[in-house]
Amino acid sequence: MKKMLFIYNPQAGKGKIKSSLSDIIETFVQADYEVTIYSTKERDDARRIAFEKGQEYDLVVCSGGDGTLNEVTSGLMKCPHAPVIGYLPAGTTNDFASSMGIPKNMVKAAEAVVKGEPFAYDIGSLNERYFTYVAGFGVFTNVSYETPQTTKNLFGRAAYILGGIMSLATVKSYRVRVEYDDTVIEDELIYGMVTNANSVGGFKGITGKDVGLDDGEFEVTLIKRPKNIVELQHIVNALLVRDLGDKFIYSFHASNLDITCEEEVSWTIDGEFGGAYTHMHLQNHQQALSYLTTTITDKQVIIEEQ
Numbered sequence: 001m002k003k004m005l006f007i008y009n010p011q012a013g014k015g016k017i018k019s020s021l022s023d024i025i026e027t028f029v030q031a032d033y034e035v036t037i038y039s040t041k042e043r044d045d046a047r048r049i050a051f052e053k054g055q056e057y058d059l060v061v062c063s064g065g066d067g068t069l070n071e072v073t074s075g076l077m078k079c080p081h082a083p084v085i086g087y088l089p090a091g092t093t094n095d096f097a098s099s100m101g102i103p104k105n106m107v108k109a110a111e112a113v114v115k116g117e118p119f120a121y122d123i124g125s126l127n128e129r130y131f132t133y134v135a136g137f138g139v140f141t142n143v144s145y146e147t148p149q150t151t152k153n154l155f156g157r158a159a160y161i162l163g164g165i166m167s168l169a170t171v172k173s174y175r176v177r178v179e180y181d182d183t184v185i186e187d188e189l190i191y192g193m194v195t196n197a198n199s200v201g202g203f204k205g206i207t208g209k210d211v212g213l214d215d216g217e218f219e220v221t222l223i224k225r226p227k228n229i230v231e232l233q234h235i236v237n238a239l240l241v242r243d244l245g246d247k248f249i250y251s252f253h254a255s256n257l258d259i260t261c262e263e264e265v266s267w268t269i270d271g272e273f274g275g276a277y278t279h280m281h282l283q284n285h286q287q288a289l290s291y292l293t294t295t296i297t298d299k300q301v302i303i304e305e306q
């Protein structure tokens, strides 16, 4: 029998897993897995258990929101021989699941795990921290982690959007130097996003075209500081129509980038607080971990509406 470690966050997404837990376990058992179950009790539990125990299993499946997925990813990135990963999304926005075509229904996601093929996916790092699909700073980025879990659970996705609008009232900017390949950008920015995803904050297509989840490159989106409300409105409109070629937006691909700023820049990583730094090195670890999916094959990315 193949051995599976199943790590789940019972609190994620209004405790969504509770009603389907027995169907999920049955799906795994019917597929001949010997399942060890770990229910997380607090922050960092999922990272620790994935790091300490992950290598003893053929497969690690995790269930939770982006925070739990980030913890399992971070734990397994420290393992010399990481097993394949399965993911059952239970959070609020589930951007990673959208990008990977993983069903939002948890039992269907469990079926996709047992039927799925491994897809070798790029993992990012920001200094010492790993991220699965997004590292960002500036306006919009506090939306997720400054929204308390209870509020997220009550209002779900609307809380993310509302938080974004509220934070526009006090737009903070950062004078930064960004270096990648042979290019240097020095500018005042209100927002920066380094992604390996098709969907961020529940918005599909916001990271640009030609997104390869296994190509060793991030998509980078930087937004310049608007001088007045008209320019701000112009930027919001450009984002709504996904016009990343706008004059206020830098949009490019890079494998590595260095960002420096005289003041500390607070980051969000996969929707949780990711630390504050003056020197930031972002690196793409190409195809570092494999995730099971039924919808991405032969390096072709198919985006499915669910």
Ligand SMILES: Nc1ncnc2c1ncn2[C@@H]1O[C@H](COP(=O)(O)OP(=O)(O)OP(=O)(O)O)[C@@H](O)[C@H]1O
Pocket: 009, 010, 011, 012, 013, 014, 040, 041, 042, 043, 044, 045, 063, 064, 065, 066, 067, 068, 069, 071, 090, 091, 092, 093, 094, 149, 152, 271, 272
């Ligand atoms: N039993 C628990 N009680 C409270 N918090 C937990 C528990 N287990 C894990 N956590 C922490 O809760 C945080 C948020 O969890 P997660 O992201 O999985 O769910 P979510 O917030 O509902 O989803 P999303 O972030 O996609 O909205 C994680 O950082 C995780 O470490």
